[in-house]
Amino acid sequence: MPSKAEIVEFVKREFPQNRCAILEVGRASATVRHHVGAAELRPGGTVSGPVLMTVADVALYVALLGEIGIVPLAVTTSLNINFLRKPSAEKSIVGVSKLIKVGRSLAVGEVALYSEGISEMVAHAVGTYSIPPKGSSAGGVAAID
Amino acid sequence: MPSKAEIVEFVKREFPQNRCAILEVGRASATVRHHVGAAELRPGGTVSGPVLMTVADVALYVALLGEIGIVPLAVTTSLNINFLRKPSAEKSIVGVSKLIKVGRSLAVGEVALYSEGISEMVAHAVGTYSIPPKGSSAGGVAAID
Amino acid sequence: MPSKAEIVEFVKREFPQNRCAILEVGRASATVRHHVGAAELRPGGTVSGPVLMTVADVALYVALLGEIGIVPLAVTTSLNINFLRKPSAEKSIVGVSKLIKVGRSLAVGEVALYSEGISEMVAHAVGTYSIPPKGSSAGGVAAID
Amino acid sequence: MPSKAEIVEFVKREFPQNRCAILEVGRASATVRHHVGAAELRPGGTVSGPVLMTVADVALYVALLGEIGIVPLAVTTSLNINFLRKPSAEKSIVGVSKLIKVGRSLAVGEVALYSEGISEMVAHAVGTYSIPPKGSSAGGVAAID
Numbered sequence: 089m090p091s092k093a094e095i096v097e098f099v100k101r102e103f104p105q106n107r108c109a110i111l112e113v114g115r116a117s118a119t120v121r122h123h124v125g126a127a128e129l130r131p132g133g134t135v136s137g138p139v140l141m142t143v144a145d146v147a148l149y150v151a152l153l154g155e156i157g158i159v160p161l162a163v164t165t166s167l168n169i170n171f172l173r174k175p176s177a178e179k180s181i182v183g184v185s186k187l188i189k190v191g192r193s194l195a196v197g198e199v200a201l202y203s204e205g206i207s208e209m210v211a212h213a214v215g216t217y218s219i220p221p222k223g224s225s226a227g228g229v230a231a232i233d
Numbered sequence: 234m235p236s237k238a239e240i241v242e243f244v245k246r247e248f249p250q251n252r253c254a255i256l257e258v259g260r261a262s263a264t265v266r267h268h269v270g271a272a273e274l275r276p277g278g279t280v281s282g283p284v285l286m287t288v289a290d291v292a293l294y295v296a297l298l299g300e301i302g303i304v305p306l307a308v309t310t311s312l313n314i315n316f317l318r319k320p321s322a323e324k325s326i327v328g329v330s331k332l333i334k335v336g337r338s339l340a341v342g343e344v345a346l347y348s349e350g351i352s353e354m355v356a357h358a359v360g361t362y363s364i365p366p367k368g369s370s371a372g373g374v375a376a377i378d
Numbered sequence: 379m380p381s382k383a384e385i386v387e388f389v390k391r392e393f394p395q396n397r398c399a400i401l402e403v404g405r406a407s408a409t410v411r412h413h414v415g416a417a418e419l420r421p422g423g424t425v426s427g428p429v430l431m432t433v434a435d436v437a438l439y440v441a442l443l444g445e446i447g448i449v450p451l452a453v454t455t456s457l458n459i460n461f462l463r464k465p466s467a468e469k470s471i472v473g474v475s476k477l478i479k480v481g482r483s484l485a486v487g488e489v490a491l492y493s494e495g496i497s498e499m500v501a502h503a504v505g506t507y508s509i510p511p512k513g514s515s516a517g518g519v520a521a522i523d
Numbered sequence: 524m525p526s527k528a529e530i531v532e533f534v535k536r537e538f539p540q541n542r543c544a545i546l547e548v549g550r551a552s553a554t555v556r557h558h559v560g561a562a563e564l565r566p567g568g569t570v571s572g573p574v575l576m577t578v579a580d581v582a583l584y585v586a587l588l589g590e591i592g593i594v595p596l597a598v599t600t601s602l603n604i605n606f607l608r609k610p611s612a613e614k615s616i617v618g619v620s621k622l623i624k625v626g627r628s629l630a631v632g633e634v635a636l637y638s639e640g641i642s643e644m645v646a647h648a649v650g651t652y653s654i655p656p657k658g659s660s661a662g663g664v665a666a667i668d
Contacts, residue, residue, distance in 0.1 A: 102276050131247050137290055137309055138283040145282055164282055165484070166506070168313040168458065168603050170631050170649065172624040188647050189607040193483070194455070194508070196605050196647065198633070212623050212631065214605065214649060216456070216506075218484070310629070311651070313458050313603065315486050315504065317479040333502050334462040338628070339600070339653070341460050341502065343488070357478050357486065359460065359504060361601070361651075363629070392566050421537050427580055427599055428573040435572055454572055458603040 095153050102160055108146040108183075116187035116197075118151035121180050121204065133177035135203075135210075140181060141169055144199040144213035147183035151197060152217055155190050161220045162195075169213040176203035181210070193219050240298050247305055253291040253328075261332035261342075263296035266325050266349065278322035280348075280355075285326060286314055289344040289358035292328035296342060297362055300335050306365045307340075314358040321348040326355070338364050385443050389436075392450055398436040398473075406477035406487075408441035411470050411494065423467035425493075425500075430471060431459055434489040434503035437473035441487060442507055445480050451510045452485075459503040466493035471500070483509050530588050537595055543581040543618075551622040551632075553586035556615050556639065568612035570638075570645075575616060576604055579634040579648035582618035586632060587652055590625050596655045597630075604648040611638035616645070628654050 090098070092113040099106055112119040120143060122128070128139045145164055152162055175181060182204045187197040194216060201211040235243070237258040244251055257264040265288060267273070273284045290309055297307055320326060327349045332342040339361060346356040380388070382403040389396055402409040410433060412418070418429045435454055442452055465471060472494045477487040484506060491501040525533070527548040534541055547554040555578060557563070563574045580599055587597055610616060617639045622632040629651060636646040 105272070105275075105281075127250070130250075131305065136250075137312070138287045141286045141312070142283045160276065164316055166313070166315045166456070167282070167286070168311070168649065170311045170623075170651065171309055172631060188605075188644055196607060198647070209623055212633070212649070214603065214647070216605065311601070313504065315478075315506065317486060333460075333499055341462060343502070354478055357488070357504070359458065359502070361460065395562070395565075395571075417540070420540075421595065426540075427602070428577045431576045431602070432573045450566065454606055456603070456605045457572070457576070458601070460601045461599055 089154060090158055094158065095150060098153065098158050099150070106146065108143060110150055113150060113154040116151060116155050116190065118147050118154060118185050119182065120147045120150060121182045123180050124175075124177065129177055135175040135177070135181060137171065140171070140175070140201055140211045141167060141213070143181050143183040143201055144169060144211070145215060147185035147199045148187070148197045148215045148217065151185045151187050152190070152195050155187060156195075156219060159219060162217050164215060165218045166216045167213060168215070169211055171211050173208055173210045175210040176206065179203040179205060193221070195219060234299060235303050239303065240295060243298070243303050244295070251291065253288060255295055258295060258299040261296060261300050261335065263292050263299060263330050264327065265292045265295060266327045268325050269320075269322065274322055280320040280322070280326060282316065285316070285320070285346055285356045286312060286358070288326050288328040288346060289314060289356070290360060292330035292344045293332070293342045293360045293362065296330045296332050297335070297340050300332060301340075301364060304364060308363050309360060310363045311361045312358060313360070314356055316356050318353055318355045320355040321351065324348040324350060338366070340364060379444060380448055384448065385440060388443065388448050389440070396436065398433060400440055403440060403444040406441060406445050406480065408437050408444060408475050409472065410437045410440060411472045413470050414465075414467065419467055425465040425467070425471060427461065430461070430465070430491055430501045431457060431503070433471050433473040433491060434459060434501070435505060437475035437489045438477070438487045438505045438507065441475045441477050442480070442485050445477060446485075446509060449509060452507050454505060455508045456506045457503060458505075459501055461501050463498055463500045465500040466496065469493040469495060483511070485509060524589060525593055529593065530585060533588065533593050534585070541581065543578060545585055548585060548589040551586060551590050551625065553582050553589060553620050554617065555582045555585060556617045558615050559612065564612055570610040570612070570616060572606065575606070575610070575636055575646045576602060576648070578616050578618040578636060579604060579646070580650060582620035582634045583622070583632045583650045583652065586620045586622050587625070587630050590622060591630075591654060594654060598653050599650060600653045601651045602648060603650070604646055606646050608643055608645045610645040611641065614638040614640060628656070630654060
């Protein structure tokens with residue numbers, strides 16, 4: 089399986105626009121962090137929903153790469169997110185993902201999202217990923233930002 | 234109920250970073266469009282997932298404003314999106330929303346997402362929104378981008 | 379593609395415990411109905427959630443059979459249901475499904491659920507189905523009741 | 524907060540048709556079990572989807588009662604379930620729930636579903652519940668079976 093450094097390198101090369109730092113890649117799990125600045129904030133001082141969704145998706149995608157190897161064609165097929173609490177305007181968003189199932193063609197995982205250093209979850213997401221058979225071309229959406 | 238022009242003005246003032254054009258506001262429905270350029274594309278020439286989620290959320294939020302009036306504190310409580318087909322790299326994303334229920338405190342709606350001018354849906358989303366009682370402060374996440 | 383009669387016959391044979399009547403099988407769509415009696419009611423005179431979920435699943439499954447032919451191994455991979463209004467205790471539940479995508483290996487559809495004869499939706503569901511390659515054995519859950 | 528015995532008594536009285544045994548009520552969590560016999564099985568020897576959904580809903584509902592007290596009017600507003608593996612035909616289904624957020628008016632929780640004694644999850648669900656203000660009448664669906 090790929091090392092954390094190999095995954096970091098792959099994501100940097102393939103997703104140059106990605107702004108999530110990869111903090112950890114574990115056993116079917118990952119931790120990523122997204123800086124929160126003016127661009128991520130919304131009226132009322134909250135973090136925008138798409139930033140939270142992006143962190144969820146990247147955290148799951150990285151955990152999946154750690155399990156199945158560097159598979160550029162794995163694509164998000166669904167994301168279900170519940171927004172639970174207003175995130176802090178002054179803290180990064182941290183996403184901690186855990187894969188629940190990694191099958192041959194489908195993977196499912198969940199993500200807890202936090203304002204860094206605060207123990208109460210700000211959002212919770214469940215995502216599903218399609219893992220295409222070797223040699224096939226991508227048919228879905230790489231939601232990674 | 235507010236006119237389309239009033240909603241456009243409100244969104245411009247409150248969400249200056251929003252990049253979705255509001256094309257229509259109808260009866261419990263709305264149509265919005267997001268330009269697709271280099272910033273929205275991902276490896277393989279696909280549109281990023283967060284762009285699709287943003288369009289879904291804005292389309293629902295605008296439809297909700299059209300139903301309940303200008304309520305800045307309405308917040309997204311959940312979004313469930315299924316990615317169906319690879320969007321075109323050369324066409325804008327259009328979101329067509331329809332509210333299914335608008336209750337006193339909760340609204341639910343669905344959105345069909347298309348590459349502009351192509352009849353097959355690229356994604357489908359269902360979102361729920363919390364409508365706070367008058368005079369209360371925001372407790373959730375304005376997911377609008 | 380199979381006729382409605384063939385689908386009715388297949389469901390009767392394979393799912394003898396099913397209590398949904400198949401009213402219509404259309405183009406990527408279906409309408410089914412579940413009787414509501416004492417067994418389906420809950421305190422407060424409401425219809426139980428599992429009855430609504432069952433109707434949603436059967437409506438989608440029947441629509442899928444109508445599109446891809448009699449495929450006993452198609453299995454539900456996810457169901458997302460929003461409960462919108464209290465159903466009537468005196469009316470059957472009717473589910474009207476519409477497939478959004480039927481791919482080679484995955485299908486997605488949505489269902490509107492009503493108390494028969496009342497125009498406001500009581501629940502709305504989105505389901506995904508896995509269509510196994512020919513010759514494979516079932517790996518999932520036939521959620522049909 | 525109510526004891527496990529009080530919750531068992533309440534569920535028995537209010538939901539006489541419920542067939543889930545309440546094994547544990549913990550801190551924002553619960554464990555319930557549903558027998559699997561001929562009535563719960565489907566062609567291919569799998570457990571029906573609605574049985575899994577019922578266990579998920581009861582496990583969440585019981586955890587919620589344990590947190591907010593005996594509130595008969597708490598209603599399920601959404602359930603999102605992913606079916607992961609074929610459950611055993613010879614084992615009960617066990618649901619282990621954990622509440623993620625319990626707000627004043629909305630609660631969110633997740634449930635892991637297992638075939639009893641087997642460590643791999645057969646399904647995973649996320650549910651949301653509306654907690655009506657005191658004195659109000661029920662507006663939703665008690666999904667409990």
